[in-house]
Amino acid sequence: NKYGLAGLAMSAALPFSAQADNPIITDVLTADPAAMVHDDTVYLYTGHDEAEDNKDFYKMNKWLVFSSTDMVNWENHGSPLAVEDFDWAKSDAWASHVVEKDGKFYFYTTVRHDDTKPGFAIGVAVSDSPTGPFKDALGEALVSNDMTTDTDIDWDDLDPAVFIDDDGQAYLFWGNTKARWAKLKDNMVELDGPIHDMDLPDFTEALYVHKHGEYYYLSYAKGFPEKTAYAMSKSIEGPWEYQGILNELAGNSNTNHQSIIEYKGNSYFIYHNGGTPKGGSYRRSVAIDDLHYNPDGTIQRVIMTSE
Numbered sequence: 633n634k635y636g637l638a639g640l641a642m643s644a645a646l647p648f649s650a651q652a653d654n655p656i657i658t659d660v661l662t663a664d665p666a667a668m669v670h671d672d673t674v675y676l677y678t679g680h681d682e683a684e685d686n687k688d689f690y691k692m693n694k695w696l697v698f699s700s701t702d703m704v705n706w707e708n709h710g711s712p713l714a715v716e717d718f719d720w721a722k723s724d725a726w727a728s729h730v731v732e733k734d735g736k737f738y739f740y741t742t743v744r745h746d747d748t749k750p751g752f753a754i755g756v757a758v759s760d761s762p763t764g765p766f767k768d769a770l771g772e773a774l775v776s777n778d779m780t781t782d783t784d785i786d787w788d789d790l791d792p793a794v795f796i797d798d799d800g801q802a803y804l805f806w807g808n809t810k811a812r813w814a815k816l817k818d819n820m821v822e823l824d825g826p827i828h829d830m831d832l833p834d835f836t837e838a839l840y841v842h843k844h845g846e847y848y849y850l851s852y853a854k855g856f857p858e859k860t861a862y863a864m865s866k867s868i869e870g871p872w873e874y875q876g877i878l879n880e881l882a883g884n885s886n887t888n889h890q891s892i893i894e895y896k897g898n899s900y901f902i903y904h905n906g907g908t909p910k911g912g913s914y915r916r917s918v919a920i921d922d923l924h925y926n927p928d929g930t931i932q933r934v935i936m937t938s939e
């Protein structure tokens with residue numbers, strides 16, 4: 633039991649949810665979780681760390697997808713998409729996010745552009761099934777860096793997160809060092825209108841947006857090594873009011889990439905740590921802990937569990 637004896641005593645009084653021990657998947661390395669609830673099932677999309685050693689840098693070539701209907705047992709559906717599926721990309725299957733619209737599934741993801749453009753870019757692939765296979769929707773990047781301004785860096789176009797509001801309008805959030813957002817057109821594969829910058833304290837990367845009750849929540853990786861911080865707003869377009877730290881440093885991983893969902897009446901904070909034997913910053917595994925809201929809409933700090 634992840635809460636041990638103390639947990640047994642607490643569970644009589646507190647609404648803890650059922651879920652697997654952390655890390656939730658131990659037979660393959662998983663990173664950068666992005667979860668989607670569809671048809672009463674949770675689909676968990678992850679990157680796949682292939683580095684042999686934590687002294688190496690990230691070695692990531694494809695994404696994986698898992699599903700669960702109880703947050704305890706996870707079925708592995710293999711790889712729905714790989715870097716090689718984007719003709720214009722050369723490496724780095726980094727963080728992604730998948731959403732459903734009108735029966736189609738859109739897989740937004742970070743890759744490194746081939747040598748025709750500098751640095752990272754965001755691609756989008758599409759499928760009729762949540763488990764893929766996904767196909768490149770555009771044959772080119774959705775967002776890529778043309779390095780036209782003095783402040784452009786070749787790391788700034790990564791870590792996409794898409795939020796579809798109650799009125800059907802979709803928004804793309806992304807960035808490293810600079811936090812950005814833009815509307816998406818109805819076709820989900822073109823930006824609609826200008827790119828906006830956001831000013832978030834000590835922003836690093838890993839933007840994620842969700843809604844609960846009357847509030848929108850913008851969470852992100854802060855500083856480095858990363859903690860997860862969050863801000864709240866009553867409008868998806870901001871302004872965002874900074875609320876503080878949501879999750880502390882994730883064990884022995886420098887990064888701490890979150891996804892937040894509600895499923896069967898409980899809220900979950902999904903992230904990665906270096907929790908398997910030989911785990912670390914380049915050998916990460918997905919973990920899940922409970923997330924609790926206060927009556928005023930703020931979120932309690934996540935209590936990370938490791939067994």
Ligand code: FUB
Pocket residue numbers: 663664679690726727742790791837838887888889
């Ligand atoms: O997995 C590679 C990168 O590390 C991701 O894009 C970032 O969010 C961080 O988790």
